Every structure is written in structure tokens, then in C-alpha cells.
Amino acid sequence: MDNGYNPYGEMLEVLDRAAGMLGLEEKDYIRLKYPEREMKVSIPMEMDDGSVEVFEGYRVQHSGVRGPYKGGIRFHQDVNMDEVKALAAWMSFKCAVVNIPYGGGKGGVAVDATKLTKRELERLTRKYVTLLYPIIGPKIDIPAPDVNTNPEIMGWFMDTYSTLKGQLTPGVVTGKPVPIGGSLGRGEATGRGIMLMVKEIAKKMSIPLKGAKVAVQGAGNVGGTAAKLLHREGCKIVALSDVSGGILLEDGLDMEEIVSFLTAERGRLLKDYDAPGLKRISNGELLTQGVDFLIPAALENQITGEIAPDIKARVVVEGANGPTTVNGDKILEERGIVVVPDILANSGGVTVSYFEWLQNLQSTSWEEEEINKRLENIMVKAFGSVWDTAVEACTTLRMGAYMVAVDRIVTASKLRGIS
Numbered sequence: 001m002d003n004g005y006n007p008y009g010e011m012l013e014v015l016d017r018a019a020g021m022l023g024l025e026e027k028d029y030i031r032l033k034y035p036e037r038e039m040k041v042s043i044p045m046e047m048d049d050g051s052v053e054v055f056e057g058y059r060v061q062h063s064g065v066r067g068p069y070k071g072g073i074r075f076h077q078d079v080n081m082d083e084v085k086a087l088a089a090w091m092s093f094k095c096a097v098v099n100i101p102y103g104g105g106k107g108g109v110a111v112d113a114t115k116l117t118k119r120e121l122e123r124l125t126r127k128y129v130t131l132l133y134p135i136i137g138p139k140i141d142i143p144a145p146d147v148n149t150n151p152e153i154m155g156w157f158m159d160t161y162s163t164l165k166g167q168l169t170p171g172v173v174t175g176k177p178v179p180i181g182g183s184l185g186r187g188e189a190t191g192r193g194i195m196l197m198v199k200e201i202a203k204k205m206s207i208p209l210k211g212a213k214v215a216v217q218g219a220g221n222v223g224g225t226a227a228k229l230l231h232r233e234g235c236k237i238v239a240l241s242d243v244s245g246g247i248l249l250e251d252g253l254d255m256e257e258i259v260s261f262l263t264a265e266r267g268r269l270l271k272d273y274d275a276p277g278l279k280r281i282s283n284g285e286l287l288t289q290g291v292d293f294l295i296p297a298a299l300e301n302q303i304t305g306e307i308a309p310d311i312k313a314r315v316v317v318e319g320a321n322g323p324t325t326v327n328g329d330k331i332l333e334e335r336g337i338v339v340v341p342d343i344l345a346n347s348g349g350v351t352v353s354y355f356e357w358l359q360n361l362q363s364t365s366w367e368e369e370e371i372n373k374r375l376e377n378i379m380v381k382a383f384g385s386v387w388d389t390a391v392e393a394c395t396t397l398r399m400g401a402y403m404v405a406v407d408r409i410v411t412a413s414k415l416r417g418i419s
């Protein structure tokens with residue numbers, strides 16, 4: 001990890017560079033440097049053993065220029081205000097890249113969710129929603145799942161909000177279980193989007209997908225699903241990791257088997273999985289495998305200036321938010337390693353969240369086939385705009401994506417007359 005890493009500072013550097021390339025003056029985009037609202041809450045909670053603990057929670061609303069704030073909620077021990085601020089800003093840019101009518105927000109609670117019982121997790125979620133209540137709503141700020149949060153938690157979220165409001169309000173949160181207003185296809189959407197972006201970049205670079213070697217950091221909803229879908233496309237998933245460590249199999253891992261193994265029980269990890277010929281590897285070894293595609297799909301601050309010189313992948317497709325630091329990114333750029341940036345690569349989740357919200361507002365439901373088709377249309381189109389912008393400006397796909405996003409937000413801001 002880069003020492004003194006500050007994700008919000010990193011976001012500002014990238015924003016300034018993109019704005020410079022767009023020829024913007026600081027006054028045109030200065031509002032994007034400051035989140036519109038930052039909320040910190042204290043959550044006292046009785047644990048199952050009768051003791052009381054106080055957890056810190058956050059919700060940051062970065063930009064509401066293009067629509068209601070949108071973005072997930074993370075339960076992780078390292079959550080802090082700078083991280084949530086950066087994640088909220090990245091959501092503003094992500095929603096603008098895929099051109100869905102949302103601004104950006106993010107929330108989180110500093111807690112090791114794996115140490116909580118299910119009942120504790122439910123109590124924590126409900127208390128957090130109660131504290132967030134005044135600043136969220138289906139037309140105000142719409143949370144969703146993120147690291148260590150899932151459809152069940154979103155169900156509790158929706159129930160608590162609806163109880164406080166005295167009105168069933170499915171549109172207040174996305175990523176819910178399907179029987180209570182969730183959308184078909186939402187569970188797989190982020191991973192599906194990554195698969196689609198791998199396909200698009202593979203076409204541009206003439207890399208055949210059949211037999212392409214892939215390493216995936218993170219075996220959760222994003223990494224696990226992306227690996228499974230790429231495996232179905234004929235890619236060879238040679239390496240995979242989670243918090244318990246990594247696994248390597250040169251002939252390719254059986255992703256269907258691994259995903260069903262990991263999801264069979266709460267708390268299952270890769271260290272518990274075995275297969276003939278499988279080798280155990282470290283996180284560093286996973287990131288530096290000689291592969292066609294490296295997919296960091298865990299947390300931020302992974303491809304740092306320190307490790308970037310050793311990355312051997314031809315393409316990095318960012319499943320996580322902020323996995324590559326500014327220093328790491330510079331080195332990858334110099335070394336000619338192509339990066340499909342997070343705000344484009346992992347936008348499938350929020351795009352299907354948007355479909356879920358539309359279905360909720362209209363009290364209807366769409367077929368999965370239609371959802372997947374619409375997702376593909378939106379993401380392929382976004383990839384095209386990002387690619388064309390990058391080629392025209394002779395820059396990276398990350399800069400191309402930020403240029404598309406910042407231009408859309410600044411244009412909306414000017415048209416609203418609030419610049």
C-alpha cells in the first residue's frame with residue numbers, strides 16, 4: 001500500500017488533470033472538489049452478549065447536479081471519512097460516464113462485519129438507517145450494496161425506512177432481494193459489466209477471449225461473478241484471491257464450482273477450497289501474474305507505485321473502486337499497460353440499480369433478458385464514448401472517462417445556472 005495514501009487527494013489529482021485536458025478553468029468545476037454534504041453518525045448498539053459498542057457511520061453526498069445522490073454502503077473496519085468522500089465522488093463520475101440521471105453518494109460503517117452475528121448485523125443496519133433517515137429518500141439519496149453488504153441488508157434497510165416513513169418505499173434503496181422489489185440481474189450486474197468491458201477492450205486490442213489468461217483479486221460478488229462469466233466466455237481464470245489468500249491453477253480454475261462453494265455458507269473463504277494441482281499464492285503474486293487481463297476487484301490502493309513496475313498483465317480492468325493509485329497509474333501508463341478505469345468498468349452495478357429504481361417507481365418488473373440487454377447497450381455505448389475521447393485527446397482510458405464525466409457534470413451545472 002502507498003504510504004500516506006489519501007483517496008480523496010487522489011481523486012482531486014485525477015479531476016484536476018481531466019479538467020485541464022478539457023480546457024476548463026477552476027471556477028467551472030471547483031464545486032466538484034467539495035462534497036455537498038458530509039454526515040458522520042455514532043451508532044451505539046447492544047451486542048448479543050449484552051455489552052454496548054459504539055460504531056462510527058458515514059454518508060457523503062458529493063454532487064447532486066445531475067440527479068439524486070446514488071451509491072452504496074460499505075461495512076468494513078477501515079472505513080473513514082476520506083475514503084467515503086472519495087467513493088462518493090467516484091460515484092458522481094461513474095453515473096455521468098454511463099449517463100444515468102444520478103449524482104454521487106456513498107456511505108459506510110467502520111465495523112468488521114465478519115465478526116458480527118446476523119442479528120447484530122441487522123440491528124446495526126436498522127440503527128444506521130434511522131440516523132440517515134433525514135437525508136435519504138427515493139428522490140433524494142438512494143443507497144445500495146457495496147463491500148460486505150448484500151441484498152438481505154438492503155431488505156432491512158428498505159423495511160426500516162418504510163416503517164419510519166409509514167409507507168412502503170422500495171425506491172429508497174437498490175440491490176434488494178427480488179421478492180421485495182429487487183431487480184432481476186442486479187446481483188450479477190457489476191460482474192456482468194466487467195465481463196462486457198473485457199470483451200470490448202479485447203476486441204479493440206485483438207486479444208482472443210478463448211484461452212485468454214485472467215487473474216482476479218477478490219472473490220466476492222464482483223470478482224467472483226466476473227470470473228464466472230469470463231470463464232463461460234472461454235477465458236482461463238488462472239488466479240483468484242480473497243482476504244484469506246490466493247489460489248493459482250495454470251490450467252484454469254473451475255469458477256462455477258468455486259462460486260457455489262463460496263456462497264454455500266456465510267463466511268466461507270478460498271483457504272477452505274481445494275482442487276488437484278492448486279497452488280497457494282500471496283496477494284503480491286496474484287497481482288504480478290503474467291496474464292492478459294488483471295481484474296482487481298477488492299479494495300482501493302492495491303496497484304501502487306511500488307508494485308506497478310512488476311505488473312505483467314496486458315490490460316487491467318478495475319472491478320474495485322480506486323484499486324490503482326495515481327503513482328501506480330503513471331507507471332502503468334509509461335509501461336503501456338492499458339487500464340479500463342473503475343468508473344467505467346464497474347458501472348454495471350449502479351446501472352442495474354437505476355433499472356431497479358425505475359421499476360420501483362413504476363411498480364413494475366422487467367424480464368432479466370431485457371435488463372441484461374439494456375445494461376449491455378448502456379455500457380457498450382459508454383465504452384465507445386470513453387474510447388473515442390481518449391483516442392482524440394491522445395490519452396488514457398481513465399482520462400477519457402473522466403473527461404466524459406466531468407464535461408457532463410459541468411454542462412449540467414452551467415445549464416442549471418448554479419456554476
Ligand code: GLU
Binds near residue numbers: 070094146174351353
Ligand atoms: N456499490 C456499487 C458501486 O460502487 C453500486 C452502487 C449502486 O448501485 O448504487 O458502484
